[in-house]
Amino acid sequence: MRIVVLAGGIGGARFLLGVRAHAAEVGADITAVVNVGDDAWMHGVRICPDLDSVMYTLGGAADPERGWGRAGESWTVKSELAAYGAEPTWFGLGDKDLATHLVRTRMLNAGYPLSAVTEALCARWQPGVRLLPATDDRLETHAVAELPDGRRAVHFQEWWVRYRAEVPTERFVFVGAESAKPAPGVLDALAGADLVLVAPSNPVVSIAPILAVPGLRDALTAAAAPVVGVSPIIGGAPVRGMADKCLAVVGVPCTAEGVGGLYGARAEGGILDAYLVDSSDEGARVPGLAVRAAPLWMTDERATAAMVAAAVDLAGARG
């Protein structure tokens, strides 16, 4: 069985822990297609927050409390950069994490595509999942927003980390998306999948930038496999992060139904066939989608694996 998962950062990473645990039971191989819209240059190194969150989490090296970055992290370089007055000072650049960025930057500058760099980094972390960036090309999420300093647009990282999503925001733009191509392996993975899962990641800034890669959304809608989404919203609030603020920007209610409607049914031009919502959202309805409820709190790997099993079961019921 071949499972493809569209995933963002921390939510996607934790969901993939459950997918991997489930796959170990049933014998499946997993390809994760990961958002790169958060990627940014900081202090001259290339940061890929979502790929790293997935890689560290699956590699058992993620900080369990913070969610992002490495466990046992130190911040010496960050504090020295601040002593030089080097911007940005608001970005959490850990010492351990920085080594990843240095290796990646050096390989990128030597001409390796991000997919090859990711594979090389994963040789250390052995995530047990094939990690593919959605694209090897530059695709960055920017917010069109009113910044305190008068700017009218800002990289998503700055919008999110520095401004905590608390500036008047008109919309998100995926810079470079028009000319981006799916990374090698992405289209084949979708075409050959037995099941596609959309992780409970931020639909607006994690899943949407993946789908913004030309050809990728078409490959998803044309896939023979059932596509099952998992709601990132439980009882009207995001499982974690600030999906509520992102959903508000695009005018979508912060509810399981709202996100389901944003994704839409494949039969009607959307991307899903079925949709798993939390037990507390039982009774949710999304036109054209088979909706089922199950516990969606990813409290531990076992709970997450059970939630994945429910999504797999829902896919089978639909088929």
Next chain:
Amino acid sequence: MRIVVLAGGIGGARFLLGVRAHAAEVGADITAVVNVGDDAWMHGVRICPDLDSVMYTLGGAADPERGWGRAGESWTVKSELAAYGAEPTWFGLGDKDLATHLVRTRMLNAGYPLSAVTEALCARWQPGVRLLPATDDRLETHAVAELPDGRRAVHFQEWWVRYRAEVPTERFVFVGAESAKPAPGVLDALAGADLVLVAPSNPVVSIAPILAVPGLRDALTAAAAPVVGVSPIIGGAPVRGMADKCLAVVGVPCTAEGVGGLYGARAEGGILDAYLVDSSDEGARVPGLAVRAAPLWMTDERATAAMVAAAVDLAGARG
């Protein structure tokens, strides 16, 4: 009084502490023209060992025991890079130090010349001395040597740090020297100097690459100011480092007289007018040079300042 000092790394840095202390007493401003031949790209960042040794030492931030790098240093990034298998693993890349390299690399990649980068970094360290790289252009010292892996040439850093200067070595080459230009300010500093001091740095791989910048040696030999050299060899052994091994490569005896002869008298095509040797080398003779003996152990700033005073006095005696 305007003093120009030609300097390499640790020996040059400690000597400059004494020059600064002496200058504070007599009211002089100091320009240090620093070797860049040790500079290298490591892990995608630009390392300038000599400029940094001088900057950290004069900024009160150098590790007093190791001599190079920052006091209170940690090595998290280095050990993480090694865990990725990223080469080189033999290079001592400290976490605090790395912040300097990141700021420098970012500025270099943005198009700033090394001299401007150095000035920006010094805004933090306030060395009390104007630090100028000998050149803004790429000039790297390589050793033509028989490496264990079959290579026949190697960057000086690798020759020095990884191979401890213990491979059969034919000669040193200053890669890029032919097309290098003196950094802005270097020629003017030499032309306007009241005194030029050649620090007790490694003559073969610290001072020679400075003089290899076309136009720089000519400016030195044409300078109106007296040029006084300070011997880096005391009683037949280098004050620190491996100058003996470098001198052996160029066939010069590891003695105060040997180095004095290598520099030579300005009147005879060399670069010095006078030469200060250690008290234990009293009686040393170098054709064409006024030679005087004084204690040259740079045990502390006061001892070093006294040694600088002796060099200044020697310059006056000659004039």
